[in-house]
Amino acid sequence: MSFELETAANRESLRRVAIDPVSRVEGHGKVTLLLDNAGHVKEARLHIVEFRGFEKFIQGRPYWEVPVMVQRLCGICPVSHHLAASKALDPVVGATRITPTAEKIRRLMHYGQILQSHALHFFHLSSPDLLFGFESPVHQRNIVGVAAAYPHVAKEGVLLRKFGQEVIRVTAGKRVHGTGAIPGGVNKSVSATDRDLLRKDADQVVSWSRDAVHLARRLHESNSPLYDEFGLFRSHLFSLVRADGAMDLYDGHLRLRDARGQIVRDGLPCTDYEQHIVEEVKPWSYMKFPFIRDLGPAKGWYKVGPLARVQNCDFIPSPLAEAERQDFIARGDGEPIHAPLAYHWARMIEMLHAAEVVRDLLDDPDLLSDDRLTSGPKGREGVGIIEAPRGTLIHHYRVGEDDLISYCNLIVSTTHNNQAMNEAVRQVARRYLDGRQLTEGLLNHIEVAIRAFDPCLSCATHALGKMPLAVELVDEHGQLVDRAISGG
Amino acid sequence: MTKQFLLDGQPVPFEDGQTILEAARKAGHYIPSLCWHQDFPPHGSCKLCIVKAAGRHVSACATPAKEGWEVESNTPEMNGERRGLLQMLFVEGNHFCPSCEKSGNCELQALGYEYEMLTPRFRHFFPERPVDASHPDMLLDFNRCIFCELCVRASRDVDGKSVFALTGRGIHKHLTVNAESGRLADTNFSKDDLAARICPVGVILPKGRGFAVPIGERTFDTETIRSKTLKEEES
Ligand code: SF4
Ligand code: FES
Numbered sequence: 001m002s003f004e005l006e007t008a009a010n011r012e013s014l015r016r017v018a019i020d021p022v023s024r025v026e027g028h029g030k031v032t033l034l035l036d037n038a039g040h041v042k043e044a045r046l047h048i049v050e051f052r053g054f055e056k057f058i059q060g061r062p063y064w065e066v067p068v069m070v071q072r073l074c075g076i077c078p079v080s081h082h083l084a085a086s087k088a089l090d091p092v093v094g095a096t097r098i099t100p101t102a103e104k105i106r107r108l109m110h111y112g113q114i115l116q117s118h119a120l121h122f123f124h125l126s127s128p129d130l131l132f133g134f135e136s137p138v139h140q141r142n143i144v145g146v147a148a149a150y151p152h153v154a155k156e157g158v159l160l161r162k163f164g165q166e167v168i169r170v171t172a173g174k175r176v177h178g179t180g181a182i183p184g185g186v187n188k189s190v191s192a193t194d195r196d197l198l199r200k201d202a203d204q205v206v207s208w209s210r211d212a213v214h215l216a217r218r219l220h221e222s223n224s225p226l227y228d229e230f231g232l233f234r235s236h237l238f239s240l241v242r243a244d245g246a247m248d249l250y251d252g253h254l255r256l257r258d259a260r261g262q263i264v265r266d267g268l269p270c271t272d273y274e275q276h277i278v279e280e281v282k283p284w285s286y287m288k289f290p291f292i293r294d295l296g297p298a299k300g301w302y303k304v305g306p307l308a309r310v311q312n313c314d315f316i317p318s319p320l321a322e323a324e325r326q327d328f329i330a331r332g333d334g335e336p337i338h339a340p341l342a343y344h345w346a347r348m349i350e351m352l353h354a355a356e357v358v359r360d361l362l363d364d365p366d367l368l369s370d371d372r373l374t375s376g377p378k379g380r381e382g383v384g385i386i387e388a389p390r391g392t393l394i395h396h397y398r399v400g401e402d403d404l405i406s407y408c409n410l411i412v413s414t415t416h417n418n419q420a421m422n423e424a425v426r427q428v429a430r431r432y433l434d435g436r437q438l439t440e441g442l443l444n445h446i447e448v449a450i451r452a453f454d455p456c457l458s459c460a461t462h463a464l465g466k467m468p469l470a471v472e473l474v475d476e477h478g479q480l481v482d483r484a485i486s487g488g
Numbered sequence: 489m490t491k492q493f494l495l496d497g498q499p500v501p502f503e504d505g506q507t508i509l510e511a512a513r514k515a516g517h518y519i520p521s522l523c524w525h526q527d528f529p530p531h532g533s534c535k536l537c538i539v540k541a542a543g544r545h546v547s548a549c550a551t552p553a554k555e556g557w558e559v560e561s562n563t564p565e566m567n568g569e570r571r572g573l574l575q576m577l578f579v580e581g582n583h584f585c586p587s588c589e590k591s592g593n594c595e596l597q598a599l600g601y602e603y604e605m606l607t608p609r610f611r612h613f614f615p616e617r618p619v620d621a622s623h624p625d626m627l628l629d630f631n632r633c634i635f636c637e638l639c640v641r642a643s644r645d646v647d648g649k650s651v652f653a654l655t656g657r658g659i660h661k662h663l664t665v666n667a668e669s670g671r672l673a674d675t676n677f678s679k680d681d682l683a684a685r686i687c688p689v690g691v692i693l694p695k696g697r698g699f700a701v702p703i704g705e706r707t708f709d710t711e712t713i714r715s716k717t718l719k720e721e722e723s
Contacts, residue, residue: 060618
């Protein structure tokens with residue numbers, strides 16, 4: 001877990017290459033490489049423009065507005081922010097426990113979001129690289145290319161996503177920026193009509209999700225030297241798990257495993273997150289670098305998201321996904337799998353789990369009940385932690401006597417993965433780019449590594465391979481040597 | 489014989505002293521309004537009720553009807569004027585519908601839809617207007633004030649309290665609370681006052697309610713402001 005290649009010794013004399021913006025990730029990211037005359041990589045950094053201003057924006061606003069307002073943080077997983085904020089604000093209205101109806105509707109919404117987000121990521125954003133190869137012609141490397149070559153894969157991807165969006169619409173009121181969760185519960189039950197509509201497709205969705213796990217697995221196994229090694233680095237794994245150790249993406253306590261798979265922190269209550277997580281600021285990046293306090297910045301960083309969660313839990317509480325998890329774990333041969341490209345396989349296992357959870361919840365009569373809200377003696381502070389599609393998401397608020405937000409702290413999934421993504425970029429730069437003539441295909445290797453983490457870079461950009469990728473070679477005097485634009 | 493005028497070519501009967509707006513609505517024709525309220529004298533500030541009467545632009549809420557007048561209201565020209573006025577109202581304050589709890593119940597937003605306001609058109613002023621959350625039951629979010637003075641009038645004329653006042657001119661115009669501290673908590677304002685219910689936009693709000701009624705089930709989610717206004721007129 002070294003910081004090699006984070007900062008080069010003689011930066012001024014090196015040639016600079018920028019990948020800006022990184023395409024097919026959500027938002028705006030940039031990679032800079034410093035190369036010496038022989039083309040050896042001396043420094044590699046992933047920069048993400050993080051929109052921290054939001055916390056200031058929320059301070060001074062009434063607490064009941066926040067779950068709706070925070071959806072604007074992110075155009076791609078608004079539901080995660082919506083739910084994390086609602087959870088954090090439950091204690092503010094005195095809801096130390098919400099009603100079963102409220103919790104199940106929120107869970108339904110959340111797992112619907114996981115399903116649609118994972119489908120979007122795998123089919124739209126990643127499958128072009130995985131099916132065609134990282135150096136395949138750039139015009140083919142998008143969902144349109146996939147639709148032409150693998151029509152059923154593209155179709156199932158589109159329909160899976162659509163189903164997840166329908167689940168969100170039914171629970172949140174709208175496909176995007178709904179208002180379903182409010183502090184203390186939810187504002188709307190599920191109607192029998194909507195429930196039946198979803199249930200009609202639920203078995204098909206489970207079965208397609210299972211196909212998707214098998215596709216991801218086949219891709220991995222058919223090219224295992226690449227999938228097992230590409231961008232490989234080792235780190236801790238961090239996520240929520242349920243009290244009994246099961247995977248739970250909506251609620252639970254925090255658990256940390258080390259790189260060898262030993263549980264080193266467990267049962268940490270969400271409300272104590274500040275005692276355990278510190279965020280380091282580095283001068284070259286807007287995005288902070290979180291680490292576990294008593295392990296220190298050099299050793300205490302970690303991965304979050306599907307790859308961490310699938311291996312951090314003791315089991316997945318749904319049979320089909322659990323069977324897939326066991327096969328996945330078996331591949332590690334007693335050690336955790338750290339390969340970034342294994343994120344895809346793990347992500348599809350989670351998507352299958354989400355499909356099973358959604359299907360089972362749809363049979364629950366509590367969804368239709370009107371027992372939606374809880375209140376009690378008011379609180380002044382709350383922490384809401386949720387496993388968003390991309391990883392652990394933390395919302396923390398304090399509320400003044402006047403009901404306005406007086407303090408707000410958010411740690412988003414992509415921030416947790418900051419160090420991990422930088423590490424993957426460096427591994428790939430060292431292995432594939434070092435000493436070679438740079439081409440678009442080679443630079444795409446870097447993006448493939450970043451994309452594996454499914455970073456959500458705060459502003460809403462549906463890239464779909466259309467975002468132009470600008471690559472610039474700059475000499476030691478800052479002169480532009482070469483420039484290529486692609487990805488249109 | 490009853491007197492009448494022509495509204496967009498249709499005869500509208502009226503009684504002496506009735507305004508164009510009152511007579512039109514009574515006869516089942518919609519002319520929009522924001523600052524007008526049947527229980528108060530006309531205010532004439534929002535200008536959304538603008539019509540062309542005998543060739544001149546007038547506020548329908550403040551202009552008495554006249555025998556034989558030809559009045560144009562629902563025409564591309566007048567509706568275009570209204571759209572422009574709405575666009576100005578939107579940029580003068582901080583109206584951020586997607587996270588506003590009044591969304592769906594807000595008359596300004598409903599009129600934006602009614603007159604197909606699709607863009608802001610003008611540059612946003614982004615005025616600095618802090619919220620007043622001092623009162624235990626009610627919140628004031630001045631960001632959304634359109635200066636219709638309905639709360640001023642309701643508090644003064646009905647509640648007998650004069651809690652609110654408008655001060656300043658031009659872009660410095662703003663709503664204030666009549667207390668030395670300027671804080672709502674230091675007035676005798678109550679959540680049961682008429683002024684607590686009258687704001688057509690999202691300034692004067694009961695605390696804690698927020699999004700308890702889902703978007704999609706709110707007043708203007710189920711009917712347009714035009715049909716709601718006309719229905720109320722009938723009853
Ligand atoms: S607070 Fe509401 S009612 Fe009062 S002047 Fe402003 S917009 Fe009109
Ligand atoms: S309604 Fe006539 S000016 Fe406002």
